Amino acid sequence: MRIVVLLIFLQVHLKRIQGSVQEDEIQGSAQEDALHFLTHDDFHRPTEDAxxxxxxxxxxxxxxxxxxxxxxxxxxxxxxxxxxxxxxxxxxxxxxxxxxxxxxxxxxxxxxxxxxxxxxxxxxxxxxxxxxxxxxxxxxxxxxxxxxxxxxxxxxxxxxxxxxxxxxxxxxxxxxxxxxxxxxxxxxxxxxxxxxxxxxxxxxxxxxxxxxxxxxxxxxxxxxxxxxxxxxxxxxxxxxxxxxxxxxxxxxxxxxxxxxxxxxxxxxxxxxxxxxxxxxxxxxxxxxxxxxxxxxxxxxxxIPDVVNSNSVPPIPPPPLLPPPTLPAVHTPIGSVRPITVEDEDDDCKDKTNLCWRWLDRCNSFFFEKIMKEFCASSCGFCSPKIPTAPKKSPEEVPPSYLTLG
CATH class of the missing domain: 3.40.390.10 (Collagenase (Catalytic Domain))
Structure with a gap:
C-alpha cells in the first residue's frame, strides 16, 4: 500500500516538473519573438517617458x-x-x-x-x-x-x-x-x-x-x-x-x-x-x-515688415498674386470638369448654412425636393450656365454687302 502511494506521489511531482519546463520554454519563445520584432529605434527610446x-x-x-x-x-x-x-x-x-x-x-x-x-x-x-x-x-x-x-x-x-x-x-x-x-x-x-x-x-x-x-x-x-x-x-x-x-x-x-x-x-x-x-x-x-x-x-x-516666399504684402491691402516666376508648391488633382465659380446659375444657392448636416439626404426619395430648395449648391443640383448669343433686332442686321460669301 505504501509503495502504491509513493508511486502516485512521484507521478504527480514529475508532471509538475514537466509543466514548469514547458512554461519556461513558452516564455522563452515569446521573448525571442518579441526581440525579433524590435527595431533599433525601440532601444533608443526610454522605457519611461521622462x-x-x-x-x-x-x-x-x-x-x-x-x-x-x-x-x-x-x-x-x-x-x-x-x-x-x-x-x-x-x-x-x-x-x-x-x-x-x-x-x-x-x-x-x-x-x-x-x-x-x-x-x-x-x-x-x-x-x-x-x-x-x-x-x-x-x-x-x-x-x-x-x-x-x-x-x-x-x-x-x-x-x-x-x-x-x-x-x-x-x-x-x-x-x-x-x-x-x-x-x-x-x-x-x-x-x-x-x-x-x-x-x-x-x-x-x-x-x-x-x-x-x-x-x-x-x-x-x-x-x-x-x-x-x-x-x-x-x-x-x-x-x-x-x-x-x-x-x-x-x-x-x-x-x-x-x-x-x-x-x-x-x-x-x-x-x-x-x-x-x-x-x-x-x-x-x-x-x-x-x-x-x-x-x-x-x-x-x-509686426511683420518682410514678405516671405509664400506670403502676401502686409495687411490691410488684400492678398496679391504670388510672383509669376515662383513655382507652384502644390498642384491639386483636377476634377473631371473644370470647376469655376462662374459656371453655376446665379439663382442656385444654398438657403441655409446647415446643409453639411444633411448631405446624405440629397438624393433621398423623400427629401430630394426640399434639399433642392434649400441646399441646391451643396447637393450639386446647380446646372452650368449655357451662354446664349443675344438676339439681334432687325436694325442690327448688317447690310448684305458687309457680309462674307
Missing part, C-alpha cells in the same frame, strides 16, 4: 536645419479616421456647439495664455533632429511675436505636454491643466509643428471663417462623410479676425484636397488661381503673424 525641456544645443541645431520648399502639413488631413487636428476640449465643444459656430481666433481671456507665456514639457521620446525641429518652431514664434514657450515651473498649473501620442493634433488656446499636443512620427516637420502650435496659441483654421463663402467654395459631394465637421464655420460676431481679410496664404489653411473621399477637390478658391495656393504654406503669412500680435497685444517690433 518629461524634459529643450536645451541650448537644441536651439543651435534648429538654426542649422535647412528649410524645405515642400509642404508636409497635408498629412494633417490624411490622418486615419478623418479626425482632423483639433482635439481635447475644443473638439468636444465643436461637437456640442455645431448648431452655432466657432471663432477663428479665441476672444475670451480665459482661453488665452496670460501675457503670451506658454509653459511646456516635452516627451523624452524625441530624437535629436526632432528636438531641433521643435526648437526652430519655438524660435520662429519668439522672433515674430511676443508669445513665449517656456519650460514649465512647479507653479504652472496650465501647460502643454508635447509628445508622440496619436498623430498630429492640438487643443485650441489654453484648455486648463495638462494640455496635450501630439506630434507623432510623421508630424515632426517645421510647417506641421508651427501649425499645431498656432492652434495652441488660440487659432482655428482659416477655411472655417464665417465669411469663407465669399472666398472659397466647399464641394461637399467630394468630402468624406466622417469629416463634414472639419468644414464648419467660425463666428465673426466679436471681431475675432482682428480686422484682417481672408488669407489664402495662411499656415492655418487646409489644401484643396483636404479629407477628399474620391481624390477630387473638396474646396476651391473663388479666385481660381488661388486654389493651388491654399494649404501650400511652409511658414507663417504676414497675416498669421499680425493676428497673433493683435491677440496678445504685442509691441510694434514684432
Amino acid at each position: 518629461e524634459v525641456f529643450l536645451t541650448e544645443e537644441d536651439f543651435r541645431n534648429g538654426e542649422l536645419l535647412t528649410s524645405k520648399s515642400s509642404n508636409t502639413s497635408k498629412f494633417l488631413t490624411r490622418q486615419l479616421f478623418s479626425h482632423g487636428d483639433i482635439r481635447g476640449k475644443a473638439a468636444w465643444k465643436l461637437k456640442t456647439r455645431r448648431k452655432g459656430a466657432r471663432r477663428n481666433g479665441v476672444i475670451a481671456g480665459i482661453k488665452k495664455w496670460p501675457n503670451g507665456r506658454i509653459p511646456y514639457v516635452l516627451s523624452g521620446q524625441y530624437t535629436e533632429r526632432e528636438r531641433a525641429v521643435l526648437a526652430r518652431s519655438f524660435q520662429e514664434y519668439h522672433k515674430r511675436t511676443c508669445v513665449r514657450f517656456v519650460p514649465r515651473s512647479p507653479l504652472d498649473r496650465d501647460y502643454l505636454y508635447i509628445g508622440k501620442i496619436d498623430g498630429c493634433y492640438s487643443d485650441v488656446g489654453r484648455a486648463g491643466g495638462r494640455q496635450e499636443l501630439s506630434l507623432d512620427d510623421g508630424c515632426m516637420q517645421y510647417d506641421t509643428a508651427i501649425h499645431e502650435l498656432m492652434h495652441s496659441v488660440g487659432f482655428y483654421h482659416e477655411h472655417e471663417r464665417w465669411d469663407r463663402d465669399s472666398y472659397i467654395k466647399i464641394l461637399w459631394q467630394n468630402i468624406d462623410r466622417d469629416a463634414y465637421d472639419q468644414f464648419g464655420k467660425v463666428d465673426l460676431s466679436e471681431s475675432s479676425y482682428y480686422g484682417q481679410v481672408y488669407d489664402y496664404y495662411s499656415i492655418m489653411h487646409y489644401d484643396s484636397l483636404a479629407f477628399s473621399k474620391n481624390g477630387l477637390e473638396t474646396m476651391v478658391a473663388r479666385r481660381p488661381e488661388m486654389t493651388r495656393v491654399i494649404g501650400s504654406a511652409i511658414n507663417f503669412s504676414p497675416t498669421d503673424i499680425l493676428k497673433m500680435n493683435l491677440m496678445y497685444k504685442c509691441g510694434h517690433e514684432t
Whole structure:
C-alpha cells in the first residue's frame, strides 16, 4: 500500500516538473519573438517617458536645419479616421456647439495664455533632429511675436505636454491643466509643428471663417462623410479676425484636397488661381503673424515688415498674386470638369448654412425636393450656365454687302 502511494506521489511531482519546463520554454519563445520584432529605434527610446525641456544645443541645431520648399502639413488631413487636428476640449465643444459656430481666433481671456507665456514639457521620446525641429518652431514664434514657450515651473498649473501620442493634433488656446499636443512620427516637420502650435496659441483654421463663402467654395459631394465637421464655420460676431481679410496664404489653411473621399477637390478658391495656393504654406503669412500680435497685444517690433516666399504684402491691402516666376508648391488633382465659380446659375444657392448636416439626404426619395430648395449648391443640383448669343433686332442686321460669301 505504501509503495502504491509513493508511486502516485512521484507521478504527480514529475508532471509538475514537466509543466514548469514547458512554461519556461513558452516564455522563452515569446521573448525571442518579441526581440525579433524590435527595431533599433525601440532601444533608443526610454522605457519611461521622462518629461524634459529643450536645451541650448537644441536651439543651435534648429538654426542649422535647412528649410524645405515642400509642404508636409497635408498629412494633417490624411490622418486615419478623418479626425482632423483639433482635439481635447475644443473638439468636444465643436461637437456640442455645431448648431452655432466657432471663432477663428479665441476672444475670451480665459482661453488665452496670460501675457503670451506658454509653459511646456516635452516627451523624452524625441530624437535629436526632432528636438531641433521643435526648437526652430519655438524660435520662429519668439522672433515674430511676443508669445513665449517656456519650460514649465512647479507653479504652472496650465501647460502643454508635447509628445508622440496619436498623430498630429492640438487643443485650441489654453484648455486648463495638462494640455496635450501630439506630434507623432510623421508630424515632426517645421510647417506641421508651427501649425499645431498656432492652434495652441488660440487659432482655428482659416477655411472655417464665417465669411469663407465669399472666398472659397466647399464641394461637399467630394468630402468624406466622417469629416463634414472639419468644414464648419467660425463666428465673426466679436471681431475675432482682428480686422484682417481672408488669407489664402495662411499656415492655418487646409489644401484643396483636404479629407477628399474620391481624390477630387473638396474646396476651391473663388479666385481660381488661388486654389493651388491654399494649404501650400511652409511658414507663417504676414497675416498669421499680425493676428497673433493683435491677440496678445504685442509691441510694434514684432509686426511683420518682410514678405516671405509664400506670403502676401502686409495687411490691410488684400492678398496679391504670388510672383509669376515662383513655382507652384502644390498642384491639386483636377476634377473631371473644370470647376469655376462662374459656371453655376446665379439663382442656385444654398438657403441655409446647415446643409453639411444633411448631405446624405440629397438624393433621398423623400427629401430630394426640399434639399433642392434649400441646399441646391451643396447637393450639386446647380446646372452650368449655357451662354446664349443675344438676339439681334432687325436694325442690327448688317447690310448684305458687309457680309462674307
